[in-house]
Amino acid sequence: MSNDVAYPVFRTSDPALALRTARRLMEFGRCEHSKVSAYTELSSVAEVRRMAKAIPEPEGRFCGAFELEEVEEIPFEDLPALVAGVPASGLPTEAAAFEGRLPVEWEVWNLPIGHIEDVFTAAIGPNVGSIHWESLQWPDAPEAGFNGESKHAEVTLVFNAHKLELDKPTDDHTVFVHVRSAVHNGLQSREPYAHWLAAQLGLTVIGPAQRP
Known part of the structure; x- marks a missing residue:
């Protein structure tokens, strides 16, 4: 290896x-x-919503922070939306759903070259993130x-x-x-x-x- x-x-x-x-x-x-992949960490609800509007990729998933004990022995379908991961269209509308879930990570994997790079670069703003070609x-x-x-x-x-x-x-x-x-x-x-x-x-x- x-x-x-x-x-x-x-x-x-x-x-x-x-x-x-x-x-x-x-x-x-x-x-x-x-192929190309992209990733970012979003530290506020405002940045999550801004990124969701800028990059409406169906392949991308928003996943919030969580503790391991929250998910142990819980079926995947019963996990909170931000723990299981959701596309932009599935983000909670209420701010309370983000409590304890920041930073929220967004990631997309194995897309064709040229599919995401320009829009992601334009949208990244002050957030840390990466584009990776492999x-x-x-x-x-x-x-x-x-x-x-x-x-x-x-x-x-x-x-x-x-x-x-x-x-x-x-x-x-x-x-x-x-x-x-x-x-x-x-x-x-x-x-x-x-x-x-x-x-x-x-x-x-x-x-x-x-x-x-």
């Missing part, structure tokens, strides 16, 4: 520029089966001594954060390139491949590796 590791290659306060840059990198490895195909880099990569060829655009975990909000956005993790003598032996991939698009690795 193998894992991937991600390197930041671009950072800007302009979300549209961040998306354009991430797309350039994604297109470098895009293939027939490439099932890409990185090319061979014979001059750098690396074969191509498919299983771990991915690109992530993180909004309002510097880390994939989204744990420390910022006011700028970061693009990551993913490669296979291969550690030898405590070092990532495929890090030069990440540098090579970034350089093909005129980008530079700007920080240490992060694990998804």
Whole structure:
């Protein structure tokens, strides 16, 4: 079993520029089966309702915070709506339903490339979130001594954060390139491949590796 590791290659306060840059990198490895997913954390009811209007994706689900003891031994169909997860059209209308459920997460998975990226970027606002492209195909880099990569060829655009975990909000956005993790003598032996991939698009690795 193998894992991937991600390197930041671009950072800007302009979300549209961040998306354009991430797309350039994604297109470098895009293939027939490439897919895109998106995720955000919404810290207020107002932001939940705003996002629901901006992104009326039937595939997307809004899921509120909950404690494990709330759901133990409870049939799925009996769970509160925000615990089970609902599409935009299923969000509760009463504010009381959100008590104890913030932040609310919204996520959509495995969509065709180009299906969600523009509207999501326009709607993200101050919220942390990400767009993730996977099932890409990185090319061979014979001059750098690396074969191509498919299983771990991915690109992530993180909004309002510097880390994939989204744990420390910022006011700028970061693009990551993913490669296979291969550690030898405590070092990532495929890090030069990440540098090579970034350089093909005129980008530079700007920080240490992060694990998804």
